[in-house]
Amino acid sequence: MDSKETETALQQLASDDGVVREKARKSLVATHSPEVIRALISELVDPRKQVRWEAAKALSEIGDPVAALGLVHAMDDDSKEVxxxxxxxxxxxxxxxxxxxxxxxxxxxxxxxxxxxxxxxxxxxxxxxxxxxxxxxxxxxxxxxxxxxxxxxxxxxxxxxxxxxxxxx
Known part of the structure; x- marks a missing residue:
């Protein structure tokens, strides 16, 4: 996945269509490059709850310890689901x-x-x-x-x- 594809997938995490979001998340998880992990950590502070949830879910599925501190910060999210x-x-x-x-x-x-x-x-x-x-x-x-x-x-x-x-x- 190149930078453009990564950016497109990240944008799709905000889609109103659950199928589009899930497909985007799965493609980001499958890539699990350092670039993708950094981008997903950044999305943990997005103003949209669904984007934060998708980013947390993707980072959880990737399981890279680099994301541990970002996920701990997300544990303090206003949204209980996130x-x-x-x-x-x-x-x-x-x-x-x-x-x-x-x-x-x-x-x-x-x-x-x-x-x-x-x-x-x-x-x-x-x-x-x-x-x-x-x-x-x-x-x-x-x-x-x-x-x-x-x-x-x-x-x-x-x-x-x-x-x-x-x-x-």
Whole structure:
């Protein structure tokens, strides 16, 4: 897929026709070049919800860890549908995705909605068997009495454990 075809496919993500959007998304996913990934990350901030959803879905299907931070930012989207598809996508990225979610939580004194979406992502990590012990600890913090206070601290500690495990491996 050349630059012109990529641009056309990106424009088609805004189509009112679901079949056109799906075909465009699938062609972008099939290409999964660095150019396409960068372009899709840019689309995560498009003013149109459907374009953000399509971009998050495509990045989730591509599964390149380069998109992990972009998807974590999309987990804070005003649209619950965009946020949840981003959470599922980042969970499919394994440890790189978990690192991005934990990093997002360390900076989080955000609204409870972000915590709900992060919890959803952590449940997905748990289902996939990604660092279960670490995931369970952070989930407990999010389920606790004051997650705005405890979750960033616990996420930071979990992030430190992940980094330590990575350097000793």
């Amino acid at each position: 946020a949840w598809i981003a959470a599922e996508g980042v969970a499919a990225m394994g440890t790189a995705g978990l690192t991005a979610v934990l990093s997002g939580l360390t900076r989080s004194s955000r609204c409870p909605e972000f915590h709900k979406v992060a919890h959803h992502a952590l449940k997905e990590f748990h289902k996939r068997g990604t660092n279960r012990e670490i995931v369970e600890t952070v989930m407990q913090a999010l389920e606790g009495v004051e997650p705005r206070l405890t979750a960033p601290v616990v996420a930071y500690e979990a992030l430190s454990k992940l980094r330590l495990a990575k350097t000793s491996a």
